[in-house]
Amino acid sequence: MVQIPPETMEALRQAFRDQADFQIACGKADSEQVRENVNIRWVKWTAPNSTGMVSPVDGKSLDGALNVRLQQDTEFETDGKTIKCTEVFCQLKSPSDFLPTVLTSHSHFLAEIATASCTALCPHLSILKTSGINSLGLRISMIADTVEYQAGSGGCFLPQRYMNELDCALIPVIHGGNSSIPQQSMDLEFIFYITELLC
Known part of the structure; x- marks a missing residue:
């Protein structure tokens, strides 16, 4: 679990809207020392395509759909x-x-x-x-x-x-x-x- 202050939460929301990478520094609340980071990264996603499926309607291949x-x-x-x-x-x-x-x-x-x-x-x-x-x-x-x-x-x-x-x-x-x-x-x-x- 990571607790973040309101200003960091607003920046995170904006990063989601912008589809931008975002880093959250983690550590004790009363310490300046950062112990680790939570990194949010946007990656290129390829939609899954069908292979080997045929249409029940007319038996045509649905490959690539x-x-x-x-x-x-x-x-x-x-x-x-x-x-x-x-x-x-x-x-x-x-x-x-x-x-x-x-x-x-x-x-x-x-x-x-x-x-x-x-x-x-x-x-x-x-x-x-x-x-x-x-x-x-x-x-x-x-x-x-x-x-x-x-x-x-x-x-x-x-x-x-x-x-x-x-x-x-x-x-x-x-x-x-x-x-x-x-x-x-x-x-x-x-x-x-x-x-x-x-x-």
């Missing part, structure tokens, strides 16, 4: 089956160094899409699981002002009745949160897993 883990606060359960979105894969249509920043700044949008999709599919979990669907993907393609999406499992698209449910859930999120939609042209692929609760 940025992989973002999602944490869902809500449990979606029906008849002892649960659905959860665990990760999102993102590929920009044109190269950009700012992809991690784009996704971080739109994490709320990603969570809303995952929650809306789970809500729409939750009533159908027993039928989906009985049909042998343990995982499925939802791909959202954003190009200029157009948003399109597809859902599927095992390289096959989901039947229209499920797509109708997804329409009802996703359209309000996509159009209601227009300001939060990333402006870059990209594909977002959400991966969902359906599991069975063991008693």
